[in-house]
Amino acid sequence: MNTSNPINHPPQAVHLQPGDALIVVDVQNDFLPGGSLAVPHGDEVVAALNRYLASFQARSLPVYATRDWHPAGHCSFQSQGGPWPPHCIVNTPGAQFAANLQLPPSATVISKATRPDKDAYSGFEGTDLDARLRATGVRRLFIGGLATDYCVLNTVRDALSCGYQVFLLEDAIRAVNVQANDGVKAERAMVAQGAVPMEWKMLS
Numbered sequence: 001m002n003t004s005n006p007i008n009h010p011p012q013a014v015h016l017q018p019g020d021a022l023i024v025v026d027v028q029n030d031f032l033p034g035g036s037l038a039v040p041h042g043d044e045v046v047a048a049l050n051r052y053l054a055s056f057q058a059r060s061l062p063v064y065a066t067r068d069w070h071p072a073g074h075c076s077f078q079s080q081g082g083p084w085p086p087h088c089i090v091n092t093p094g095a096q097f098a099a100n101l102q103l104p105p106s107a108t109v110i111s112k113a114t115r116p117d118k119d120a121y122s123g124f125e126g127t128d129l130d131a132r133l134r135a136t137g138v139r140r141l142f143i144g145g146l147a148t149d150y151c152v153l154n155t156v157r158d159a160l161s162c163g164y165q166v167f168l169l170e171d172a173i174r175a176v177n178v179q180a181n182d183g184v185k186a187e188r189a190m191v192a193q194g195a196v197p198m199e200w201k202m203l204s
C-alpha cells in the first residue's frame with residue numbers, strides 16, 4: 001500500500017497500528033440539529049465515529065476529543081461583533097458531547113477557544129494537544145467530526161504542519177456550508193495539503 005501520494009494513489013486499505021490516534025472534533029450538541037449553531041446532518045457523524053471509536057478501542061489506541069469551550073460573551077458571538085450565534089458556552093447542555101457518542105472513559109478531552117478575546121478553530125491552537133500526542137508516540141492521526149469547513153479544516157491543517165500523517169474520515173465529517181460549496185472546497189484543500197481521504201470500510 002502506498003499512501004505517500006494521496007491524490008494519485010488513495011489507499012484501498014488502512015491497517016491500524018501503534019502510533020495511531022483518533023481525533024474526534026467538536027461533536028457537541030450545539031453543532032447538532034436543534035443546537036444553536038446546527039451543522040446540517042451533523043448528527044450523522046455520530047454513528048460513523050462510533051464505528052471508528054470501537055475499532056480504536058479494540059486495538060487499545062488512544063482517542064482525543066476536542067470541544068469548543070467558550071465563555072459567555074465570547075468574541076466569536078454576534079453580540080460581540082463576531083460571525084456566530086452564541087454556542088458551546090462552558091458547562092451548558094449545548095457544549096456537552098453528543099449523548100450517543102461513545103467516547104471511551106480513557107479519551108482525552110481537549111478544550112479550545114476558552115478565552116473571551118480569542119477564537120480558535122483548530123484543536124492545536126492554544127492547547128497542549130501536540131505535546132500530548134508526541135508524549136504518547138503518536139505519528140498518524142485519523143480525524144473526523146464537525147465542522148468540515150471550520151474546526152476539522154483547521155485541525156487537519158495544523159496536524160499536517162506539526163508533521164503528523166493525517167487520514168481524513170470522509171464518512172464522519174459534515175459542513176456548515178455558509179456558502180454552498182464550503183465543505184467540498186475544504187475537503188479539496190485538506191487533500192491538497194496532504195491529508196489522505198478514507199472511510200471506515202477501508203480499515204483492516
Ligand code: VGL
Pocket residue numbers: 026068076084121146147148149150151152
Ligand atoms: C466551529 C464555528 C464556530 C466548529 C466552532 O467546531 O467547526 N464552527 N465555532
Ligand code: ZN
Pocket residue numbers: 068070076087088113
Ligand atoms: Zn466556536
